[in-house]
Amino acid sequence: MKKEKSNTQVASGTTGRRGMERRDFFKLVGGGVVIFFLPRCSSDPVPVAEPGKRSLPKDYNAFLKIDEDGTVNCYTGKIEQGQGIIMSLVQIMADDLNVPMEKIKMVMGDTELCPWDGGTWGSMTIRSFGPNMRRAAAEAKGVLLELAANKLKVPATQLVVVDGVIFDPANPGKSVTYGELAKGKKIEKFLDVKPEVEDYSKFTFIGKSFKRNDAKIKVTGEAKYTGDLKLPGMLFARILRPKSLSGKLASVDYSEAEKVPGTTVVRDGELVGVLNANLVLAGRALEMVKAEYTYDEIKVDNKTIFEAMIKADTTADVETTAGDIEAGFKQCDKIIETEIHDPFLAHAFIEPHSALAQFENDKLTVWASSQTPYPLQDALAKHFSMPLNKVRVIVPFVGGGFGGKSKNQQAMEAAILAKVCGKPVMVTWTREEEFLYDNFHSAGVLKIKSGIDKSGLIKAWDYHAYFCGTRGSEIVYDVPNHKITAHYHKENTPQVHILDTGPWRAPNNNTNTLGRELQIDRLAAAAKMDPLEFRLKNLKDQRMIDTLKAAADLFGYVPSKKYPSGRGIGIAVGTDVGTLVAEIAEIEIDKKTGKVKVKRIVCAQDMGLCVNPHGATMQLEGCITMALGYTFSEEIRFEGGNIIDRNYDTYELPRFSWVPKIESIILQRMDQPPHGGGEPAIIAVGAVVGNAIFDATGARLFQMPYTPERVLEALKKG
Amino acid sequence: MEETISFQLNGKQTEIKIDPTQTLLWVLRNDLGLTGTKFGCGIGFCGSCTVLLDNEPVRSCSISVGEVKGKSVVTIEGLAKDGELHPVQKAFVEHDALQCGFCTPGMIMNAAGLLIKNPSITRDEIKAGMEDNLCRCGAHIHIIDAVETAAKEMRGGK
Numbered sequence: 045m046k047k048e049k050s051n052t053q054v055a056s057g058t059t060g061r062r063g064m065e066r067r068d069f070f071k072l073v074g075g076g077v078v079i080f081f082l083p084r085c086s087s088d089p090v091p092v093a094e095p096g097k098r099s100l101p102k103d104y105n106a107f108l109k110i111d112e113d114g115t116v117n118c119y120t121g122k123i124e125q126g127q128g129i130i131m132s133l134v135q136i137m138a139d140d141l142n143v144p145m146e147k148i149k150m151v152m153g154d155t156e157l158c159p160w161d162g163g164t165w166g167s168m169t170i171r172s173f174g175p176n177m178r179r180a181a182a183e184a185k186g187v188l189l190e191l192a193a194n195k196l197k198v199p200a201t202q203l204v205v206v207d208g209v210i211f212d213p214a215n216p217g218k219s220v221t222y223g224e225l226a227k228g229k230k231i232e233k234f235l236d237v238k239p240e241v242e243d244y245s246k247f248t249f250i251g252k253s254f255k256r257n258d259a260k261i262k263v264t265g266e267a268k269y270t271g272d273l274k275l276p277g278m279l280f281a282r283i284l285r286p287k288s289l290s291g292k293l294a295s296v297d298y299s300e301a302e303k304v305p306g307t308t309v310v311r312d313g314e315l316v317g318v319l320n321a322n323l324v325l326a327g328r329a330l331e332m333v334k335a336e337y338t339y340d341e342i343k344v345d346n347k348t349i350f351e352a353m354i355k356a357d358t359t360a361d362v363e364t365t366a367g368d369i370e371a372g373f374k375q376c377d378k379i380i381e382t383e384i385h386d387p388f389l390a391h392a393f394i395e396p397h398s399a400l401a402q403f404e405n406d407k408l409t410v411w412a413s414s415q416t417p418y419p420l421q422d423a424l425a426k427h428f429s430m431p432l433n434k435v436r437v438i439v440p441f442v443g444g445g446f447g448g449k450s451k452n453q454q455a456m457e458a459a460i461l462a463k464v465c466g467k468p469v470m471v472t473w474t475r476e477e478e479f480l481y482d483n484f485h486s487a488g489v490l491k492i493k494s495g496i497d498k499s500g501l502i503k504a505w506d507y508h509a510y511f512c513g514t515r516g517s518e519i520v521y522d523v524p525n526h527k528i529t530a531h532y533h534k535e536n537t538p539q540v541h542i543l544d545t546g547p548w549r550a551p552n553n554n555t556n557t558l559g560r561e562l563q564i565d566r567l568a569a570a571a572k573m574d575p576l577e578f579r580l581k582n583l584k585d586q587r588m589i590d591t592l593k594a595a596a597d598l599f600g601y602v603p604s605k606k607y608p609s610g611r612g613i614g615i616a617v618g619t620d621v622g623t624l625v626a627e628i629a630e631i632e633i634d635k636k637t638g639k640v641k642v643k644r645i646v647c648a649q650d651m652g653l654c655v656n657p658h659g660a661t662m663q664l665e666g667c668i669t670m671a672l673g674y675t676f677s678e679e680i681r682f683e684g685g686n687i688i689d690r691n692y693d694t695y696e697l698p699r700f701s702w703v704p705k706i707e708s709i710i711l712q713r714m715d716q717p718p719h720g721g722g723e724p725a726i727i728a729v730g731a732v733v734g735n736a737i738f739d740a741t742g743a744r745l746f747q748m749p750y751t752p753e754r755v756l757e758a759l760k761k762g
Numbered sequence: 763m764e765e766t767i768s769f770q771l772n773g774k775q776t777e778i779k780i781d782p783t784q785t786l787l788w789v790l791r792n793d794l795g796l797t798g799t800k801f802g803c804g805i806g807f808c809g810s811c812t813v814l815l816d817n818e819p820v821r822s823c824s825i826s827v828g829e830v831k832g833k834s835v836v837t838i839e840g841l842a843k844d845g846e847l848h849p850v851q852k853a854f855v856e857h858d859a860l861q862c863g864f865c866t867p868g869m870i871m872n873a874a875g876l877l878i879k880n881p882s883i884t885r886d887e888i889k890a891g892m893e894d895n896l897c898r899c900g901a902h903i904h905i906i907d908a909v910e911t912a913a914k915e916m917r918g919g920k
């Protein structure tokens with residue numbers, strides 16, 4: 045370890061726009077050794093704040109606090125929504141600080157205790173926050189070694205740490221624990237020269253499998269989600285909603301509702317909340333509210349949206365281009381054109397949006413199921429014209445997010461209602477509200493034209509993505525002439541995407557991987573080649589070749605002389621958040637009913653260094669299982685602003701009987717930085733199943749999801 | 763109109779003065795402070811509100827508190843005995859049969875009910891019995907493994 049320079053002075057004016065003073069932090073958490081640090085690396089996702097927005101603090105962006113009993117508290121703005129970072133972050137801290145894992149306590153998603161963070165999304169925690177945290181832990185260890193050196197009168201470079209005990213190997217009697225160093229002190233340390241982090245190979249916990257550390261409280265009902273909280277005097281709110289998204293409140297009469305015992309109705313502009321200490325009564329009172337809305341006439345529906353997207357006056361932003369595409373097509377022996385339609389999808393996590401808001405004296409506290417506590421804090425402070433340090437957002441356990449808990453509408457509603465009524469207010473959305481106000485996965489259209497020469501090499505690739513972004517559209521294969529173009533609304537043109545859209549697990553990548561891999565498969569068929577051999581022939585990226593071969597080995601894939609082979613085996617690869625995946629699936633199809641069942645799916649994943657292979661495997665399996673929904677059943681049906689699917693009765697999620705045998709291999713790369721693990725395996729499932737349907741029957745489907753009706757229709761066409 | 767409803771709740775005789783048409787789920791959560799039982803969909807389709815009513819798994823969002831009069835209700839909080847986790851709970855921890863954990867109480871109660879009814883349950887029967895409980899995170903395989911392990915333990919390792 046490099047000799048580090050440290051200083052103990054408190055930097056003045058540290059609060060900035062973060063909203064909390066360091067001295068306030070001490071008031072809140074008591075004494076001990078607190079280390080503020082400024083981990084910085086080139087992969088920092090948000091090095092500069094957008095105008096008017098916050099960014100990583102300049103002086104420190106994480107805290108560690110070591111208690112007198114040796115407990116290491118780690119404060120992070122990230123939140124736990126099931127993805128298991130509550131465990132993998134502990135592994136990282138334990139290794140870099142040389143303490144047992146059980147000594148580490150994660151404090152997450154509390155804007156008052158934790159430093160600023162942009163939000164928990166994009167599989168960022170381990171790949172971006174992780175390296176920062178490792179540097180932080182190394183710095184913390186540096187400070188503790190320095191304190192120990194002073195106490196033991198031994199140079200820091202001579203000291204060793206095992207399980208939170210610092211000692212001199214030449215004189216093992218000379219030792220001191222982290223806790224003893226923290227005892228009776230309020231020490232604040234601030235390091236500005238970074239010690240190097242140790243090599244991954246030296247680690248005890250990183251790279252090994254551990255089970256979740258929150259399972260025990262989640263199986264007893266003890267774990268608290270936002271909707272489980274209660275405050276004295278708290279009222280439940282049920283909110284008046286229009287029948288469809290375009291509704292504007294014209295008139296409202298809530299005199300009858302107010303006759304329900306204990307009911308108060310409050311209105312703030314369009315927001316009408318029916319409040320009662322009893323949620324059921326609040327719901328009954330809401331039914332007595334008479335309201336009239338005006339609705340805009342919107343003609344588009346879930347069937348006509350695709351045509352509307354293609355016909356819209358769009359931009360054409362060329363995102364990637366190489367070679368000469370026209371010259372490339374001239375070299376082609378066969379050219380294939382494909383158009384794919386992908387619908388809107390709901391997030392449909394089981395925990396509905398909830399928020400509890402309380403104004404107390406001059407302070408607002410909001411507990412919320414949210415992936416973005418700090419942006420919520422910003423929004424609340426702005427709405428109520430309050431300083432940031434008077435607004436606290438706390439995120440308890442979150443019951444699934446997948447990108448859908450970033451808008452925080454329910455939290456704003458709870459806070460406004462609490463402000464008007466003067467009491468703490470709990471908002472828990474109904475499932476119908478969830479479907480109405482979701483930020484859906486974007487519907488999109490892909491138009492792909494590409495061709496191969498006589499030897500089966502792809503020579504030209506012209507790819508257009510309409511309204512669905514281009515994440516995951518990377519060419520992956522070695523194609524000399526290619527162009528990837530994104531089409532969006534031109535400024536001041538009417539919205540085609542009438543539903544609110546936002547990130548949905550691996551945003552847009554499901555669409556783009558589907559498009560590329562169906563097209564690749566069509567080219568393989570045109571070349572009369574086995575789809576594995578065709579892919580390997582056109583790949584140059586060694587990491588992808590290794591990943592695909594690993595999947596093929598695990599599957600026991602035997603190339604077929606003809607394609608389609610009739611076996612019902614599909615292949616697809618993709619990249620997301622730096623991670624590579626290759627999947628091979630085997631399906632069976634009932635040609636009478638059009639029902640498709642995935643029997644087996646194999647997935648190989650190269651995610652660089654994998655901190656917790658068990659946790660990553662669970663994420664991978666979760667991705668594949670969730671993907672069965674967008675593959676077979678999920679599709680938001682709507683007519684204008686009216687969402688037709690408003691509950692699980694018609695919006696069908698994957699069930700136990702759908703889940704195939706899932707086999708996976710994580711290619712552990714201890715020498716590589718970690719990449720994302722929460723999303724990649726979801727991206728290839730639509731393509732792998734579509735390609736397997738083709739392999740079984742020779743029929744192609746170009747519209748998601750593959751419902752039995754669509755499968756039958758495709759079979760008819762042949 | 764309020765009336766006094768008596769029933770067994772997690773093994774204890776319980777009386778509550780309440781409008782009997784109120785939904786059992788919300789009475790458990792808000793009046794009796796048992797928030798382990800979760801609200802998911804409100805129409806009995808997701809199973810996150812599952813409790814045992816006279817040992818039978820039921821959707822507490824779809825029945826009224828009046829309907830449990832004189833009966834026995836067990837919620838996730840009442841499953842462990844004397845600090846010892848129920849075999850299904852233990853197996854869920856052992857198999858990491860959860861991610862976000864929100865569907866977990868309903869999954870566990872449904873599984874516990876299945877095992878009371880059919881201690882010699884097969885893996886296929888477990889799948890069929892769990893079919894109507896939804897999990898969005900995709901912990902399905904681990905859940906089936908866990909229920910199978912619990913069934914085995916409850917049969918004395920056979």
